[in-house]
Amino acid sequence: MARVLFACRMDAEPRAVLAEKNANAFEAVILADLPESEVAAAWSTADVLVTTGFGREIPADLAARAPRLRMVQTLVAGVDHLPYRSFPRFLVVCGNAGAYNVSVGEHALALLLAAAKDIPQRTREIASGVFDQSARSKALAGATVLVLGMGGIGTYVARACKALGMHVVGVGRSGTVVPPADEGGRLDDLPRLLPHADYVVLALPLTARTLGLVNRTFLAAMKEGAVLVNVARGKIVDEDDLYEHLRSHPEFRAALDVWWVYPDGDRGHPFHRPFHELPNVVMTPHNANAIPGQRRWAMEAALNNVLRYLNGETPRNVVNVPDYDSVAEPR
Numbered sequence: 001m002a003r004v005l006f007a008c009r010m011d012a013e014p015r016a017v018l019a020e021k022n023a024n025a026f027e028a029v030i031l032a033d034l035p036e037s038e039v040a041a042a043w044s045t046a047d048v049l050v051t052t053g054f055g056r057e058i059p060a061d062l063a064a065r066a067p068r069l070r071m072v073q074t075l076v077a078g079v080d081h082l083p084y085r086s087f088p089r090f091l092v093v094c095g096n097a098g099a100y101n102v103s104v105g106e107h108a109l110a111l112l113l114a115a116a117k118d119i120p121q122r123t124r125e126i127a128s129g130v131f132d133q134s135a136r137s138k139a140l141a142g143a144t145v146l147v148l149g150m151g152g153i154g155t156y157v158a159r160a161c162k163a164l165g166m167h168v169v170g171v172g173r174s175g176t177v178v179p180p181a182d183e184g185g186r187l188d189d190l191p192r193l194l195p196h197a198d199y200v201v202l203a204l205p206l207t208a209r210t211l212g213l214v215n216r217t218f219l220a221a222m223k224e225g226a227v228l229v230n231v232a233r234g235k236i237v238d239e240d241d242l243y244e245h246l247r248s249h250p251e252f253r254a255a256l257d258v259w260w261v262y263p264d265g266d267r268g269h270p271f272h273r274p275f276h277e278l279p280n281v282v283m284t285p286h287n288a289n290a291i292p293g294q295r296r297w298a299m300e301a302a303l304n305n306v307l308r309y310l311n312g313e314t315p316r317n318v319v320n321v322p323d324y325d326s327v328a329e330p331r
Helices: 012-021 036-044 101-116 119-127 152-163 187-196 216-221 239-248 294-310
Strands: 003-006 027-030 048-051 071-074 092-094 144-148 167-171 183-185 199-202 227-230 253-256 281-283
Touching: 003 036, 012 294, 048 294, 071 294, 092 294, 101 119, 101 152, 101 199, 101 227, 101 253, 101 281, 144 152, 144 187, 152 167, 152 199, 167 187, 183 187, 187 216, 216 239
Parallel strands: 003 027, 003 048, 048 071, 071 092, 144 167, 144 199, 167 183, 199 227, 227 253, 253 281
Antiparallel strands: none
């Protein structure tokens, strides 16, 4: 029987999902439950690893420590942080795209609306005693939104924007029209598409192709009063270029849930430039996924994929490692 090693945090909710899903299909080994004397044996006999990929969940000497390992299944959707240089080339690595469509899609829409309607700025004004009923906001109905990345999250955002009466342009690898988008395109089409977009939502993975995609050229092609929403990865956007664009274009808005650096603990700024001093930025602390039920959905999706693999079926969300090799953080 295959042994599935869980190196991630396993509290009551994911354990309940594990109990439901594992009808003697595999032997589950939870690393945190083992005494130190049994940890080495657990790694050496593992066939599948379930992990977030963060922290010390994946050892630097993975190939030597886990010679039987054939699959790594992440609980998170993004996979740019995995230590690919420590993975043997035969390893099947799978992300968890699809498990976060609702939570991140909802958050993207909230950021878009908050930026369009200048809600944080109006809140600050009212708190300080300013009650400006002449303050104008941006319309959504009839506006054009450009969604970069038409996977599950991007499609969710496109569907919500379509329901609000927006014209939706979806950018994906195929360039075809993915419903509910009205138009389709590829990244190569951005010089043509950006000048017509009132809103741009980033929902694509961080790869060698998308690293630094949103730079001064990208931003200069956008409308003066456009809104940029990022729920993907911070490093898709050039931090210096975005800061300077926001500073010099006060009608432009950025709404960000993902960042360039992350503080240790719950204090500190997630950037190098003083974005907090700008009035045209909406900021949240990369907590789009923090809604009730999300951890259950993530574990369910991950285990469903593990079972597909163990049953001899082609697993979903298989990572094309060369896309991520050059953006992975060095160990």
